[in-house]
């Protein structure tokens with residue numbers, strides 16, 4: 057890429073998520089793609105695809121050895137993709153935030169390091185700054201404003217996936233296929249159950265996101281159900297036809 061007018065600006069277009077590489081000269085660019093959203097805005101902007109899902113998952117696998125943690129990030133990714141689709145947002149960008157948000161936990165397993173010390177690695181790998189910032193926003197201690205739908209979504213989707221997983225695992229089927237929000241509701245008041253998941257925080261996060269907490273639990277179950285085999289939450293049931 058030999059363009060002199062390189063302006064690395066994050067662009068989230070309808071064709072996926074791209075790093076804006078330049079705005080004027082583009083003859084040296086071999087692989088280029090026009091963001092149709094920018095084109096609709098009348099700008100002649102060519103974009104370079106910065107990170108696809110496969111690369112993001114490879115990054116997760118490089119840094120995370122605990123399968124439970126990988127499954128946690130896959131769950132949050134599924135929930136983020138579900139909501140991006142529901143709200144007509146950029147599914148790939150939302151998915152990446154979910155998939156990468158805890159990638160550095162094993163190398164920075166305390167709040168002294170996570171997720172802030174993981175951010176330089178993400179930047180180095182080409183994750184655009186707006187996505188890095190949204191990943192950072194999931195950490196309360198960093199105090200970043202949760203002032204966009206995407207930031208509210210990552211906050212609302214993070215912890216609830218852990219509770220849903222815990223409830224699925226204590227049911228006879230050990231499956232997401234027959235799990236309903238009502239089963240999670242029954243365990244909600246039992247503070248000793250999945251004690252690490254803070255009910256008040258989950259309720260608050262759903263409210264901030266603008267979704268009724270039980271509707272939210274139902275949505276996240278639906279999202280996770282789509283990847284039940286990867287989450288090892290098929291249990292003893294058959295996948296729905």
Ligand SMILES: [Fe+2]
Nearest residue numbers: 157158171194
């Ligand atoms: Fe985290």
Ligand SMILES: [Fe+2]
Nearest residue numbers: 128157158214
């Ligand atoms: Fe998380």
